[in-house]
Amino acid sequence: MRLFIFACIALGHRAIATGVSGEAFGMATGTTGGGSATAAAPSDTAELESWLSDDVARVILIDKAFDFTDSLGTTTGSGCYQDCDVAQGGQDYIGTLSCSGSTMTALSDIEYYAAGASPLLVGSNKSIVGVGTEGVIKGRGLRVYGATNVIIQNVFVTDINPEHVWGGDAITIQEADKVWIDHCKFSLIGRQMIVTGYDAAGHVTISNNEFDGNTDWSATCNRQHYWTLLLLGAKDYCTFYGNYLHDLSGRAPHYGTTDNDATNVFHAVNNYFENMAGHAFDIGPNTWSLIEGNVFSNVTTPMTADSTEQDSAIFNVLSGSTSECASVIGRDCVENEVIDNSGSLTGVSDTTALTYLAEAGTEYIMSASSTSDVASSAKANAGIGKV
Ligand SMILES: *[C@@H]1O[C@H](CO)[C@@H](O)[C@H](O)[C@H]1NC(C)=O
Numbered sequence: 001m002r003l004f005i006f007a008c009i010a011l012g013h014r015a016i017a018t019g020v021s022g023e024a025f026g027m028a029t030g031t032t033g034g035g036s037a038t039a040a041a042p043s044d045t046a047e048l049e050s051w052l053s054d055d056v057a058r059v060i061l062i063d064k065a066f067d068f069t070d071s072l073g074t075t076t077g078s079g080c081y082q083d084c085d086v087a088q089g090g091q092d093y094i095g096t097l098s099c100s101g102s103t104m105t106a107l108s109d110i111e112y113y114a115a116g117a118s119p120l121l122v123g124s125n126k127s128i129v130g131v132g133t134e135g136v137i138k139g140r141g142l143r144v145y146g147a148t149n150v151i152i153q154n155v156f157v158t159d160i161n162p163e164h165v166w167g168g169d170a171i172t173i174q175e176a177d178k179v180w181i182d183h184c185k186f187s188l189i190g191r192q193m194i195v196t197g198y199d200a201a202g203h204v205t206i207s208n209n210e211f212d213g214n215t216d217w218s219a220t221c222n223r224q225h226y227w228t229l230l231l232l233g234a235k236d237y238c239t240f241y242g243n244y245l246h247d248l249s250g251r252a253p254h255y256g257t258t259d260n261d262a263t264n265v266f267h268a269v270n271n272y273f274e275n276m277a278g279h280a281f282d283i284g285p286n287t288w289s290l291i292e293g294n295v296f297s298n299v300t301t302p303m304t305a306d307s308t309e310q311d312s313a314i315f316n317v318l319s320g321s322t323s324e325c326a327s328v329i330g331r332d333c334v335e336n337e338v339i340d341n342s343g344s345l346t347g348v349s350d351t352t353a354l355t356y357l358a359e360a361g362t363e364y365i366m367s368a369s370s371t372s373d374v375a376s377s378a379k380a381n382a383g384i385g386k387v
Pocket residue numbers: 055056057123124125149
């Protein structure tokens with residue numbers, strides 16, 4: 001203890017990070033990342049890229065801003081915009097895929113950074129850990145692809161072609177298992193902040209992250225980011241805990257899969273949704289949800305109407321019915337709360353959702369707290385510089 005205190009004093013305010021803080025919980029329980037490998041900071045973007053993708057178990061310290069923005073130069077493509085263009089606070093859409101429809105205006109010369117659309121590959125057995133508030137990856141996202149056992153903690157991923165839809169995602173999880181994304185922050189991303197699918201994403205815990213939707217380029221033309229989380233994997237077991245989502249206008253989160261053999265589950269616990277002129281939950285088929293202990297403050301649409309019409313089930317009560325959970329998951333569920341001019345949340349108490357959650361493994365079901373401290377706790381703990 002005395003030695004530890006001395007080291008802190010000697011290093012002044014410089015944070016000493018030697019690796020991951022805490023242990024993975026929820027669906028990603030057992031995820032160890034680079035384990036006990038010696039922590040080291042890459043010297044530049046090229047070394048970071050190589051360490052992320054090689055076959056070596058690593059604890060990679062992100063101790064400064066690694067700026068990939070112009071690392072692959074710029075490229076030009078055609079596309080379109082809808083409603084408002086980039087100069088008026090909108091986003092344009094690279095490529096012609098989504099350009100049909102009378103409200104779309106074609107563009108022939110969209111210039112964007114090539115790096116944004118070419119994410120960094122992340123291999124198995126990696127811990128990617130930000131140091132203090134210094135850990136920033138800019139201009140290029142992370143793609144956990146064909147890999148297992150990855151921890152991304154205390155990293156700020158930002159500024160990936162924010163003017164352009166299809167300009168890049170912050171974190172992609174595909175053909176994976178055991179991924180823990182904890183205490184990260186996301187802002188100014190062209191497309192999704194976190195995306196999975198259509199392959200299996202496996203067991204994933206997304207905890208204590210800040211999803212900051214403030215932007216000058218909004219697909220919904222209201223300075224709020226629309227593309228938050230899109231989880232479409234055919235085998236997704238997700239715990240979504242303690243996150244702070246704000247100033248967003250959609251897909252916060254969207255999940256569901258068209259794979260009718262899937263038994264996906266989504267357990268949302270104690271998240272805080274604030275100031276959203278759009279929707280939070282948008283749920284598709286074949287994913288069973290327990291949504292408990294969450295607070296929606298000044299959120300226009302806490303859950304889309306379509307969410308309750310899907311071939312899957314939801315348990316998300318606002319009051320009562322919580323004791324129905326005890327016989328299925330061994331404890332009562334926790335009520336959600338909708339406050340401060342939010343739209344209504346349709347409360348559903350379909351215990352089939354709990355059955356699927358229990359079948360995924362009771363060891364993966366984390367506990368939930370009441371909503372009383374959720375707002376203050378999410379604001380105090382979510383994002384970078386807090387571990
Ligand atoms: C990851 O670590 C596990 C356990 O040590 C090992 O079996 C596996 O081969 C490693 N994977 C890679 C790609 O290094």
